[in-house]
Amino acid sequence: xxxxxxxxxxxxxxxxxxxxxxxxxxxxxxxxxxxxxxxxxxxxxxxxxxxxxxxxxxxxxxxxxxxxxxxxxxxxxxxxxxxxxxxxxxxxxxxxxxxxxxxxxxxxxxxxxxxxxxxxxxxxxxxxxxxxxxxxxxxxxxxxxxxxxxxxxxxxxxxxxxxxxxxxxxxxxxxxxxxxxxxxxxxxxxxxxxxxxxxxxxxxxxxxxxxxxxxxxxxxxxxxxxxxxxxxxxxxxxxxxxxxxx
Amino acid sequence: xxxxxxxxxxxxxxxxxxxxxxxxxxxxxxxxxxxxxxxxxxxxxxxxxxxxxxxxxxxxxxxxxxxxxxxxxxxxxxxxxxxxxxxxxxxxxxxxxxxxxxxxxxxxxxxxxxxxxxxxxxxxxxxxxxxxxxxxxxxxxxxxxxxxxxxxxxxxxxxxxxxxxxxxxxxxxxxxxxxxxxxxxxxxxxxxxxxxxxxxxxxxxxxxxxxxxxxxxxxxxxxxxxxxxxxxxxxxxxxxxxxxxx
Numbered sequence: 001x002x003x004x005x006x007x008x009x010x011x012x013x014x015x016x017x018x019x020x021x022x023x024x025x026x027x028x029x030x031x032x033x034x035x036x037x038x039x040x041x042x043x044x045x046x047x048x049x050x051x052x053x054x055x056x057x058x059x060x061x062x063x064x065x066x067x068x069x070x071x072x073x074x075x076x077x078x079x080x081x082x083x084x085x086x087x088x089x090x091x092x093x094x095x096x097x098x099x100x101x102x103x104x105x106x107x108x109x110x111x112x113x114x115x116x117x118x119x120x121x122x123x124x125x126x127x128x129x130x131x132x133x134x135x136x137x138x139x140x141x142x143x144x145x146x147x148x149x150x151x152x153x154x155x156x157x158x159x160x161x162x163x164x165x166x167x168x169x170x171x172x173x174x175x176x177x178x179x180x181x182x183x184x185x186x187x188x189x190x191x192x193x194x195x196x197x198x199x200x201x202x203x204x205x206x207x208x209x210x211x212x213x214x215x216x217x218x219x220x221x222x223x224x225x226x227x228x229x230x231x232x233x234x235x236x237x238x239x240x241x242x243x244x245x246x
Numbered sequence: 247x248x249x250x251x252x253x254x255x256x257x258x259x260x261x262x263x264x265x266x267x268x269x270x271x272x273x274x275x276x277x278x279x280x281x282x283x284x285x286x287x288x289x290x291x292x293x294x295x296x297x298x299x300x301x302x303x304x305x306x307x308x309x310x311x312x313x314x315x316x317x318x319x320x321x322x323x324x325x326x327x328x329x330x331x332x333x334x335x336x337x338x339x340x341x342x343x344x345x346x347x348x349x350x351x352x353x354x355x356x357x358x359x360x361x362x363x364x365x366x367x368x369x370x371x372x373x374x375x376x377x378x379x380x381x382x383x384x385x386x387x388x389x390x391x392x393x394x395x396x397x398x399x400x401x402x403x404x405x406x407x408x409x410x411x412x413x414x415x416x417x418x419x420x421x422x423x424x425x426x427x428x429x430x431x432x433x434x435x436x437x438x439x440x441x442x443x444x445x446x447x448x449x450x451x452x453x454x455x456x457x458x459x460x461x462x463x464x465x466x467x468x469x470x471x472x473x474x475x476x477x478x479x480x481x482x483x484x485x486x487x488x489x490x491x492x
Contacts, residue, residue, distance in 0.1 A: 089367040
């Protein structure tokens with residue numbers, strides 16, 4: 001058995017996410033598995049570093065899969081990109097140790113949420129941003145973000161109300177990149193719960209609008225209740241930038 | 247009568263170009279005129295700096311139109327962007343002198359043709375590039391481009407075989423921006439004939455492939471015959487960047 005790691009980029013607009021409950025849905029994982037099955041001649045499971053929601057994009061999702069034989073890496077990379085739809089691309093492919101597992105061994109993930117804040121639309125980026133053109137109190141958003149960093153129980157920022165596993169995650173940093181037309185929020189952490197980045201973004205937006213105060217964040221976290229946090233920001237503004245391994 | 251100048255950005259994918267022969271076609275000009283007619287209460291002609299072909303994009307197309315009354319510029323800009331489809335945006339709107347004419351007074355235009363040269367697709371730019379992943383002889387392309395600059399008769403690079411007006415144009419510069427994944431060719435000139443940038447790009451590509459030599463360009467120009475030049479590169483890789491006025 002040979003183990004291969006791939007880094008994948010996708011425009012998530014058309015997809016039900018990385019993985020779906022229903023096998024008939026169009027998913028990124030499904031598209032990759034279809035091509036690998038045809039190429040290898042047997043079913044191949046593609047293990048992602050984590051699921052991305054329907055409509056979420058990626059510039060650096062990571063995954064791995066096993067093949068019974070060793071293959072020409074460059075040739076398989078070309079084959080995958082040849083048969084994949086034009087909104088999915090494999091950026092790199094390399095053989096890795098047999099024990100490598102893209103989900104269990106992921107050490108750090110970086111997500112970016114792009115808020116388009118200008119009243120002038122950007123037609124070329126329209127599918128990759130969430131437009132919010134009312135005034136936002138940026139300094140309060142930054143102060144609220146500071147309360148969200150650290151190793152804490154993020155139950156209040158998790159869409160899954162029946163989580164049985166630990167909701168403790170480490171958020172290493174939340175950075176803001178501000179331009180004339182965008183506020184991009186960059187989240188780095190060891191892992192994120194279901195919808196966590198989108199709920200954090202929705203909550204930061206509510207702080208920016210003045211609906212919530214930065215000082216509300218500790219209470220929201222302590223409540224361990226999804227209802228305490230803000231709304232779930234739309235999927236289309238979110239992109240998974242990178243997954244790091246040791 | 248008040249005269250207004252606008253700068254427009256559009257993703258040309260869905261459109262039959264800036265302007266079309268058939269009034270039923272979806273065009274950028276048509277979309278703008280529809281909204282202005284509803285807003286003003288009478289038909290308004292939007293005069294573009296020039297036509298862009300079906301599928302060609304713009305980051306800085308210029309146009310002007312007359313209204314019977316003076317209006318609040320900021321408000322009209324917001325109204326236009328509110329009612330325009332998401333693939334067209336008005337970047338700026340300002341009142342100009344009554345004699346200003348966006349076509350007759352355009353002094354310089356800048357177009358960019360984006361060639362995606364990497365075998366790894368860029369899913370987020372896929373609609374705005376033309377993919378050509380075979381090797382290209384860049385130095386020969388640059389030498390050929392040098393032969394295309396200057397004030398000359400560009401009949402061989404014009405799709406319109408029944409042009410009655412002069413085909414003399416000044417191409418000021420053809421620059422190459424090369425990255426790991428793209429060769430972007432930037433054309434600056436006082437004006438361009440129908441399909442001219444696309445035929446120049448197709449011809450440069452044929453030079454890059456070795457099908458034509460840089461030294462063929464003077465003969466191609468001298469032939470004053472469309473058949474002498476190379477193929478017409480696809481519309482989707484082309485974007486009108488800027489139109490300059492005095």
